[in-house]
Amino acid sequence: MADYWWDVIDPIQSVLDGMMFGSIYALIGIGFTLIFGVMHKINLAYAAASIGGAYASLVAFQILSAPALVVFLCAAAASGVIGYIVYICCFRFIPEHLPLATLMASVGMLILIDEVVVHATAGMPEPYPAMFDDVMIDISPFWIRGDLLMIFALSVVAMLILLYVLYRTRLGIATRAVAQQPSAAQLCGIGQQQTNAVTFVITGALGGLAGAMVGASVGILSPLLALPLTVKGLVVTVIGGLGSIPGAIVAGILVGGFENVFQYFRGVTERDIYVMLLLFVFLTFRPQGLFGRISTRD
Amino acid sequence: MDFYYGMAQLIGVHTLLGLSAYVVLLTGQVSMAQAGFFAIGAYLGGMLTVLAGLHIVPAMLLAAVASALVATVVGFPALRVKGLMLVVATLAFGEAVRIFWFNFDYQIAKGNIQVGPLGGEGFKQIRYFPENGWSTADVAIFIWAWVIAAMVALWWMDRSRVGSVLRAVGEDELAAQSVGINLTAVKVSAMGIGGFIAGLGGAIYAHYTTHIEHLNFGVVLATFAIAYPILGGLSSVIGVLLAVIFIQGFLVEVLRFMGDWRNLLFGALIVLAMNVRPDGLFDARATRALKRLLGGRDA
Numbered sequence: 001m002a003d004y005w006w007d008v009i010d011p012i013q014s015v016l017d018g019m020m021f022g023s024i025y026a027l028i029g030i031g032f033t034l035i036f037g038v039m040h041k042i043n044l045a046y047a048a049a050s051i052g053g054a055y056a057s058l059v060a061f062q063i064l065s066a067p068a069l070v071v072f073l074c075a076a077a078a079s080g081v082i083g084y085i086v087y088i089c090c091f092r093f094i095p096e097h098l099p100l101a102t103l104m105a106s107v108g109m110l111i112l113i114d115e116v117v118v119h120a121t122a123g124m125p126e127p128y129p130a131m132f133d134d135v136m137i138d139i140s141p142f143w144i145r146g147d148l149l150m151i152f153a154l155s156v157v158a159m160l161i162l163l164y165v166l167y168r169t170r171l172g173i174a175t176r177a178v179a180q181q182p183s184a185a186q187l188c189g190i191g192q193q194q195t196n197a198v199t200f201v202i203t204g205a206l207g208g209l210a211g212a213m214v215g216a217s218v219g220i221l222s223p224l225l226a227l228p229l230t231v232k233g234l235v236v237t238v239i240g241g242l243g244s245i246p247g248a249i250v251a252g253i254l255v256g257g258f259e260n261v262f263q264y265f266r267g268v269t270e271r272d273i274y275v276m277l278l279l280f281v282f283l284t285f286r287p288q289g290l291f292g293r294i295s296t297r298d
Numbered sequence: 299m300d301f302y303y304g305m306a307q308l309i310g311v312h313t314l315l316g317l318s319a320y321v322v323l324l325t326g327q328v329s330m331a332q333a334g335f336f337a338i339g340a341y342l343g344g345m346l347t348v349l350a351g352l353h354i355v356p357a358m359l360l361a362a363v364a365s366a367l368v369a370t371v372v373g374f375p376a377l378r379v380k381g382l383m384l385v386v387a388t389l390a391f392g393e394a395v396r397i398f399w400f401n402f403d404y405q406i407a408k409g410n411i412q413v414g415p416l417g418g419e420g421f422k423q424i425r426y427f428p429e430n431g432w433s434t435a436d437v438a439i440f441i442w443a444w445v446i447a448a449m450v451a452l453w454w455m456d457r458s459r460v461g462s463v464l465r466a467v468g469e470d471e472l473a474a475q476s477v478g479i480n481l482t483a484v485k486v487s488a489m490g491i492g493g494f495i496a497g498l499g500g501a502i503y504a505h506y507t508t509h510i511e512h513l514n515f516g517v518v519l520a521t522f523a524i525a526y527p528i529l530g531g532l533s534s535v536i537g538v539l540l541a542v543i544f545i546q547g548f549l550v551e552v553l554r555f556m557g558d559w560r561n562l563l564f565g566a567l568i569v570l571a572m573n574v575r576p577d578g579l580f581d582a583r584a585t586r587a588l589k590r591l592l593g594g595r596d597a
């Protein structure tokens with residue numbers, strides 16, 4: 001009985017670690033979901049912009065040697081700016097009835113952001129600051145890594161702020177109105193373009209924080225992080241249900257725990273296959289996602 | 299001269315990849331799985347010539363049929379979802395295929411060396427062309443024979459009733475359904491045709507590079523696959539070819555002198571192109587102009 005118990009501890013430990021890391025996926029998923037909700041378009045450059053923002057915050061870390069929390073906030077701010085640039089370059093001027101064109105433009109932007117980063121850093125991974133990375137909390141029989149707990153806490157705070165903005169401010173009402181019915185929102189005097197732009201800035205900031213969290217938990221930043229983060233973010237978005245913020249949060253944590261436990265059992269090379277299988281299970285049995293509604297409009 | 303033959307081979311293979319995405323895009327589905335079908339064709343084609351000792355043509359056809367079958371199977375669940383969901387589902391499928399080959403070992407001894415796919419190290423020694431004394435020019439001509447066959451077949455399909463049916467589904471599913479078009483059949487066949495062409499392209503690709511590994515078939519290749527028809531404007535197969543020449547010929551080769559800056563410019567030019575010509579570089583109006591230029595009547 002005692003031996004059996006010890007076999008269970010390690011998997012549970014990896015699920016816990018994964019769930020805390022999954023809060024990053026949740027942030028990225030929220031970004032995709034929000035932009036989809038407001039514009040009904042995919043911004044494939046989103047995760048790249050998040051990593052780009054984290055890179056920009058390295059300036060604060062390397063030159064000003066600012067404390068980690070300030071670096072994280074700089075990443076969010078920088079990513080917000082990048083989000084606005086992405087909106088102007090890929091969404092603002094392309095006619096709305098051509099979704100393929102915006103999709104392609106955002107792919108171009110993804111390549112561009114990645115290449116700017118490669119160019120600026122000569123393709124070398126850069127060290128990134130973390131908080132509480134020397135702390136290990138002992139809740140026997142488990143350990144909780146301090147930096148992961150910090151990431152989890154920061155993500156939760158960011159999500160709470162986002163939910164406050166969306167549900168308690170005029171800006172949030174405008175955003176939700178445009179998401180619900182763009183022309184009706186315009187008739188009420190809500191500028192569609194401004195709302196879209198603001199959504200891109202808000203999601204950009206959220207993504208920048210996620211990018212910084214990735215850097216903080218892995219310890220380094222690399223442009224190679226952008227594509228896997230894009231794929232995971234999209235998977236989370238679909239599992240959670242398109243346009244659903246609670247769905248993205250739950251799905252992000254679910255995917256994080258799921259992938260880490262499979263990494264424990266099957267190794268890092270195989271783990272993503274099981275994440276994709278999880279996605280297919282959802283697409284087959286629950287195509288609307290965890291919290292999504294079956295869309296009747298369109 | 300070999301450089302130009304090499305160019306022609308690359309453009310030929312990428313045209314096949316673009317054509318495979320073109321068929322699927324006509325029905326309004328954005329499939330990011332084309333790189334996955336391409337990978338299936340590449341690995342199976344290589345295994346059939348290297349491990350089973352087949353001639354290249356039957357090996358290619360068998361690999362293409364296998365890709366088409368997989369594509370058809372993927373097509374069915376893909377019908378349940380649309381738009382972003384479909385992009386993600388196909389993207390995930392493509393990645394799953396890539397990771398499958400990453401973990402796939404199947405080696406046999408041939409002479410005194412081990413041949414066959416070996417996980418992360420890839421599949422080396424696909425030496426059908428050198429072993430049978432094909433020159434670079436022969437390979438280029440061989441590839442272009444397939445490309446032209448595929449383009450003519452799709453051109454003809456576009457002009458026939460089949461093309462209209464595909465485009466009808468792409469324009470408006472509800473309207474297409476209301477005139478009695480079977481959406482399931484159309485979409486699944488488009489996926490199947492796309493899978494077949496991607497499989498052909500992959501099988502040739504494996505043989506002319508002689509070494510493939512899972513990293514060749516990632517998200518980047520998948521985005522290239524849909525970039526060609528979208529940049530090409532989805533109005534005819536010529537657009538796909540022109541987009542491949544624009545990207546692989548102009549953006550990759552002509553701008554080579556710019557060194558590191560080339561990749562930067564690459565992304566920026568795609569963004570610019572989609573802003574200036576959101577319908578694609580070679581849209582329906584350009585197709586009509588070309589037809590007039592060639593003396594044909596307006597379609």
